[in-house]
Amino acid sequence: MLYGSDVHRVFHKWWTYAKTHYLPFQNGRPLDTVTLYYDPIVNYHHQVNVAGTLGLVWQIVPQKYEDARLLFEAAIKQLGWTHLEPLQESTRDRTTLVPTPRGTLLGLMLAQELGYDDVYAKLKAHAEAHYEPAWNTESGEFTWGFGLNEPYPRGQFNGPMAAAEAISEGAWWRICNEPKSRKFTDPTVYGVDFPNVCLSQAWYDVYRRLLVVATDAGDPRAAGQQTAFRIKQIDTQRCHVTVDGESSDDWDWRVVDDELEITTTVGEHTFLITH
Numbered sequence: 001m002l003y004g005s006d007v008h009r010v011f012h013k014w015w016t017y018a019k020t021h022y023l024p025f026q027n028g029r030p031l032d033t034v035t036l037y038y039d040p041i042v043n044y045h046h047q048v049n050v051a052g053t054l055g056l057v058w059q060i061v062p063q064k065y066e067d068a069r070l071l072f073e074a075a076i077k078q079l080g081w082t083h084l085e086p087l088q089e090s091t092r093d094r095t096t097l098v099p100t101p102r103g104t105l106l107g108l109m110l111a112q113e114l115g116y117d118d119v120y121a122k123l124k125a126h127a128e129a130h131y132e133p134a135w136n137t138e139s140g141e142f143t144w145g146f147g148l149n150e151p152y153p154r155g156q157f158n159g160p161m162a163a164a165e166a167i168s169e170g171a172w173w174r175i176c177n178e179p180k181s182r183k184f185t186d187p188t189v190y191g192v193d194f195p196n197v198c199l200s201q202a203w204y205d206v207y208r209r210l211l212v213v214a215t216d217a218g219d220p221r222a223a224g225q226q227t228a229f230r231i232k233q234i235d236t237q238r239c240h241v242t243v244d245g246e247s248s249d250d251w252d253w254r255v256v257d258d259e260l261e262i263t264t265t266v267g268e269h270t271f272l273i274t275h
Helices: 004-021 050-060 065-079 102-114 117-130 155-166 171-177
Strands: 033-039 044-049 133-136 141-144 188-190 199-205 210-215 226-232 240-243 252-256 259-265 269-274
Touching: 033 050, 044 050, 050 065, 050 102, 065 102, 102 117, 102 155, 102 171, 117 155, 141 155, 210 226, 240 259, 259 269
Parallel strands: none
Antiparallel strands: 033 044, 133 141, 188 226, 199 210, 210 269, 226 259, 240 269, 252 259
16 A cells, blocks of 8 residues: 555556646647557557547646646636636436536536636526525525426435536645544534434634534424534543533533533524633
8 A cells, every 4th residue: 555655656657658648738729539448459549529528637636736737727718618608518427418518617617716707607606597596495405406307406416516516726735635533532412313413513612722513504394303412532521512602501511422412402692612
């Protein structure tokens, strides 16, 4: 098994080879065609347009950010995403050949990650018009239907769409290169009764030794029901809990297995825990 610098060295060696044989650059810019698949038995390169590299671009962002940006620029130019014309889906189902949103979803995530605001705005407008964003008032869920007429929202498409909504520029790169290792030692919330309860915030201020936890309405059908969650890695002997601006004396909290267990109701609440 490889670790740390060994992984980086192996990847760098592979990427240097790949740029020479599969993803050629010329004068520092990627060419219009790349190798999607190489068959060494018959020495055949199955080539596609550079637009077909969006999946690869997302994967190399953490280690080869500049190359990822150059490939993305070449792809969006080829796809016409920098023009004013209406967007056409760039990928098709391999069986039915029906257009699918997969390429556009990758484009949305990459435009956010790499800071291409104009491209993101164009793709987002297309998504708003064609991907059926809908708020289910009964379950409290926001999803996209993508015109599939399926009983449950398809996770393969909803996942990247939600990611594109949530991330900011450089977020994917930072996750991989600037990991927040304090999460293994700072106070941590767990045991949340999802989806009856959803967290809109869970943030720890290390300087004030303050944990902020906010719940939203969650599943409207469970509103008002009793629920509980736990907080570990906290000094249970010297902690104070405030709920919705009121002292925790009026709320049920206790120490269980050297962890803090807070009992509340399903709904919008804000908890401030100091220790």
